Amino acid sequence: MASDIKTMSAELARDPASLVFVELAEALRQRGQLEHAERVVLGGLEHHPDLLEAHDLYARVLVDAGTYERAVQVWTRVLDSDPRHLGAHKGLGFLNFRTGDLDGALEHLELALAANPSDQSVIRALHTVRGAAAEAAAEAEAAQEDAAAEGEDAVFAGLEGAGNGLLLVDDRGRVLGGRIEGEKGVDVSEAVAAFLAGAAQEAERTARMLGLGDWQWLVTEGPDGNVYVTPPTADTLLLIQRDRSVPSGRLAMLAERAGAVARQWLEGQAL
């Protein structure tokens, strides 16, 4: 290759307008002589400013030198002249992949494949990027599920009984957050939520029909625990359950705090 480079350099010296500069610059690039390659390709472009292959090569030299932004500019200009340019799409696909823009990488590589469906390097690159995109999508989904699960617990995070004894439900009996445990620690939140929605409607109806005004809260005391129910917003219900040792007055104080937290959380969800 060294002799080739010497030969091509000599030819270019004899004829500075020779197209051999493209082959010479590529050979230099492959040898890692990037500054020399850049000088050659820029010199050649002075004579052949419309030669897109030379611009493409220049961008690859820039990428090898780590000058990515400049390379993007060069390839983008190439695509302005030829929107189906294989080298520019491959290059931009590579750079997008490198910066984590998988959608952008896929877009350019698919256009590159359309430009040359038999280009094995593009097929391999597409395979890699699609795999990474699928992996990223799965990770995002898992992260979303984790966030949702954390969100349920986070409604009452930091409050006494956040893990058991506080429940936020919507007016259709669906759990929004919190947890109620029954015997042996079994999660009975769904069942409680279902009954609670109906019970709260009955409380609203009772208060309205008996002229008690808007219902504010309801407390019930049972042999195995006390329950306090209040609507923190017009379409949600908050239930607090504690054992019998917690008097209803203390339940009211807890409910006030939990209600404020629930309202704040609901406002956050609405954004």
Added chain:
Amino acid sequence: MSTRYQQALDSVTRVRGVRGAMLVAGEDGLIVAEALMEGVRGKAVAALAASLQKRFRQAMEAAAAGNPHFLHLQGDGGTLIVVPAPDGILVVAVGAPDMNVGLVRLEMLRAAEAIA
């Protein structure tokens, strides 16, 4: 109405702020005995109190808190309290929003014992 029932209700209605007290059949919401101030709709109170008690009993049982022995509904314009007595009877009281709930509760629990 038997004297026993009347005495039980009178002890509740003597508490300031209470506008009426009743004994209600928990199963069907019918009035067994009543001591109401004028304007209190006895039949509605009985029916709604029984229904409310039934609904919340289900929720309490689902939450493993057991069959409720005291229920207090607070509205911004009034209060309803229900205390189940033996034999499926409910002691029900309605009153002002600021009535002394602690005292009413005590009298209602006594009333529930008295009619057993």
